[in-house]
Amino acid sequence: MPGTFRVTIDGSRLRFAAAHMATFGGRCEPLHGHNYAVSVEVEGELTADGWVWDFGDLRGIASGIIEELDHRFLLQQESALLRATVRGDSYELCAGERSYVLPRSDVVSLPVDNTTAERLAEWIAGRLHTALRAKGATNIRRLAVGVEEMPGQSGWYTVG
Numbered sequence: 001m002p003g004t005f006r007v008t009i010d011g012s013r014l015r016f017a018a019a020h021m022a023t024f025g026g027r028c029e030p031l032h033g034h035n036y037a038v039s040v041e042v043e044g045e046l047t048a049d050g051w052v053w054d055f056g057d058l059r060g061i062a063s064g065i066i067e068e069l070d071h072r073f074l075l076q077q078e079s080a081l082l083r084a085t086v087r088g089d090s091y092e093l094c095a096g097e098r099s100y101v102l103p104r105s106d107v108v109s110l111p112v113d114n115t116t117a118e119r120l121a122e123w124i125a126g127r128l129h130t131a132l133r134a135k136g137a138t139n140i141r142r143l144a145v146g147v148e149e150m151p152g153q154s155g156w157y158t159v160g
């Protein structure tokens, strides 16, 4: 009977802590943070060795991407509500009547319109997909990333 193979990873190396201000209904949330937890699912045909993909390698790629977000402010660079201006070594953020100045090194600027768990999952999945393709992963048919913002609340994105 034909079936599908899938490997999944999650756990301590796939966690990150970050600050953000998501926007919702035309308003910007106050500055706050989350301890995020990321899960990755990869589906595909088995290689000649009987793997979908090596767990250690997958974990290494994913944790490298997630590390870029750890202990940073997550900036949605395509937001219409949260305006960000670079001035020297700082980011000036304007959210309605509130404004903030953050060191540039504390900010990761993401090509998204909002820093929801769904958009973060989409960004991580895109980066992971690109990295796996670069490693010659032609057997992978589907890749899904889940970003848990707090226990019991996750946003997912699936490529393929």
Ligand SMILES: [Zn+2]
Binding pocket: 020, 022, 032, 033, 034
């Ligand atoms: Zn939040």
